[in-house]
Amino acid sequence: MKCAWQLNDLNASMNLRSVFTAEQQRILERYYECGMINQSKSCFQLILQCAQETKLDFSVVRTWVGNKRRKLASKADQNGAGAQALSHQHVSCGSAGALVAGSVLTAEIAAMRSIQRGPPVTHLLPPQASSSSSSSSPLSDVILMGIYANCFDATVHNRTVTKSLPSHAEMEPPAVQRKSPIIPGGSSVLKCSQTLKPFPSRDVIAPSWESPASRAELRYLLTINSEAPQTPGKGTGQDRTSNTTRQNIAAQEQITPRQVTSDVSAPWLHSNSRKRTLQDRTQFSDRDVYTLKRYWDKGMTSLGSLCKEKISAAACELSVDTEIIKTWIGNRRRKYRLMGIEIPPPKGGPVMFPNHSPLILEDERQTPELGEASEHNDLGSLCLSDDGASDLYLKENDDVNDESDGSTPAKHVTNLFIVERTIFEILWNSCLNMNNLPPQNEEVQFLENELRSQKQKFSKLKSFTKSLLIAVRNKDRKKQQELLASLPQKVNEDWDLGLENHRESGAEMPTIQKESSVSEEEEDMDQMRL
DNA sequence: CCATCTCAATGGGGTATGGC
């Protein structure tokens, strides 16, 4: 493989594209013809296998698939064939698959089905999975049966297993000996699933071991199998499954395979909908989101290679696929744009946290979302909480922000005010929430710790801001400099960074101005004190 | 029960960039 970013990782920047060898191209084409025709989860396994075979990165293969689709679509448009080109892929694949289905369904699969599943039209899929009307093909049953059976058996599987995409070998049903690669021939389960589907796109149920959320559910299944029965209520935050999903799974737990009957008519053969199984959707816990936001604040704001390390680290920390992280970033970017908040520039290199455990919030440690509050963009991150109050507050302060240069001390003072007020809101909301929660679970402890930390930081910031305001009002530059020198470490760093950026841009060391806005802020401050 | 909202997931368009 000729990947520039691999040859020169240090200089890795955007758009260092791969150049596929003829062999890689051939393999890619082959996989495309065999069903790797979209970027959805339904093709994850194929993409993964293709990536393994071509020794390319998963995302590279995935991107190639997307571009390939576009290329074919544009060609089809030019030929006036419309969507026939793409559908031809489907149909040809599907019809061929239908023709070979009988032969592909090998004796070993049939044997596995009969051994593991009993009646041929029953399966172990969760009811919600079959609700998509797409998961009920007998073939899917074979696949999923194997997965679930394997998972129930895999006592060593836990959260750590999911840190990377599990290879198909790991999840392989013992009864099936898949040959790799499966595309050129051989009787693999995957080939069955792909070739049998006339529309192997959105509506096709993916081999579920590829879905991160499915893996989360599998983890849960493992948990409830290996441990004493748990109430499927509020989780510890380790799982990415929603309560509802857990309940569904728990309910499914009680359903024997014979109780769920699949739809023999296989509606996915006709459906063109994009309906997915419930477990497709990743559910981030509060702690996961908190972690993601920390990475975001550290510059994980781009999907490109610049943030590759951070994305990988975040994926590793949360035990999800990097694609999930990328999707989260993409959606967050969109959210920022919709709200008119400037997206922080991406920062390369690995992310460094003083302490990786979100449960331990030390005094010196930067407050989540606040640590880089003096950076112009992190303000948005800070205020982009999911509650409307903070967002509203951000809008209210737009005017103030617009008046500032972006790197002047006045801007920083403004930011500090906003930070202060937001902290106050957080504290207030936390207090409100705390009063309603029994102090017995992990999340409450987490909130307590965070509250304590926020209180301390709030107190420090408050006194600092007050002193700084006085100095600004008195135009006491010496005092200002003293105060800036005594800034808390993290804030100080950001301050220096801001000044440094300012110097780099050729600007002179700014003096604090904007007294009018400052006095307005002081009034706000007074109001807040009241 | 229904309407509404949030957000993960997905595909497609536009385009910058690098290799040939």
Place this chain on the structure above:
DNA sequence: GCCATACCCCATTGAGATGG
């Protein structure tokens, strides 16, 4: 210059949550 790759942006879908 052309083409392939990579990235960003956007619209859309649909599951789940929530409120009336």
